[in-house]
Amino acid sequence: DTGVSQDPRHKITKRGQNVTFRCDPISEHNRLYWYRQTLGQGPEFLTYFQNEAQLEKSRLLSDRFSAERPKGSFSTLEIQRTEQGDSAMYLCASSLGVYEDTQYFGPGTRLTVL
Amino acid sequence: AQSVTQLDSQVPVFEEAPVELRCNYSSSVSVYLFWYVQYPNQGLQLLLKYLSGSTLVKGINGFEAEFNKSQTSFHLRKPSVHISDTAEYFCAVERQGAQKLVFGQGTRLTINP
Numbered sequence: 001d002t003g004v005s006q007d008p009r010h011k012i013t014k015r016g017q018n019v020t021f022r023c024d025p026i027s028e029h030n031r032l033y034w035y036r037q038t039l040g041q042g043p044e045f046l047t048y049f050q051n052e053a054q055l056e057k058s059r060l061l062s063d064r065f066s067a068e069r070p071k072g073s074f075s076t077l078e079i080q081r082t083e084q085g086d087s088a089m090y091l092c093a094s095s096l097g098v099y100e101d102t103q104y105f106g107p108g109t110r111l112t113v114l
Numbered sequence: 115a116q117s118v119t120q121l122d123s124q125v126p127v128f129e130e131a132p133v134e135l136r137c138n139y140s141s142s143v144s145v146y147l148f149w150y151v152q153y154p155n156q157g158l159q160l161l162l163k164y165l166s167g168s169t170l171v172k173g174i175n176g177f178e179a180e181f182n183k184s185q186t187s188f189h190l191r192k193p194s195v196h197i198s199d200t201a202e203y204f205c206a207v208e209r210q211g212a213q214k215l216v217f218g219q220g221t222r223l224t225i226n227p
Contacts, residue, residue: 042217105157
């Protein structure tokens with residue numbers, strides 16, 4: 001296994017711009033999760049997919065956020081009209097999708113909104 | 115809803131000393147419990163997890179944790195720490211069947227030589 005990968009690792013953008021992040025899960029992992037981690041805090045759940053179906057979204061995921069997993073493999077997280085409050089580490093995790101699952105995390109994408 | 119409280123935001127210890135990182139959780143239903151470690155500029159790595167069975171769980175890098183249902187605690191311990199253990203440690207809970215982790219705010223472990 002190559003592990004969960006995320007791209008880019010760092011993104012600096014200006015307020016109002018759109019950004020998109022990509023996550024490639026461990027192969028054959030059916031579940032994929034997105035979390036957001038702000039400085040000095042633990043990660044907070046945003047959303048998760050079972051294959052290509054998005055099954056749960058947190059209230060943290062405002063209308064400016066959209067996530068997709070079109071073929072049940074990689075996923076993208078897009079933030080439209082970025083705000084300074086969106087600055088955070090965006091973490092992706094994947095799991096097999098079986099009982100007593102374990103989530104494996106990627107290295108994260110650090111977003112800075114100027 | 116579930117919540118996690120990590121009682122210490124920072125824990126400084128000397129190398130080769132024992133350490134305990136405290137974690138308490140709140141839930142009205144059965145949960146799974148996890149400890150993750152985050153090294154600087156990296157993602158989270160699973161240290162250990164409690165799903166059921168023996169309340170003493172052993173993990174990687176010499177860490178262990180004990181599940182105490184009556185005290186709703188899941189404290190992490192290591193008998194002798196090394197400089198390389200310097201990192202942020204996160205306790206997390208997952209309501210059985212929920213497929214999402216709820217994390218504490220983290221404890222920064224600093225090892226002094």
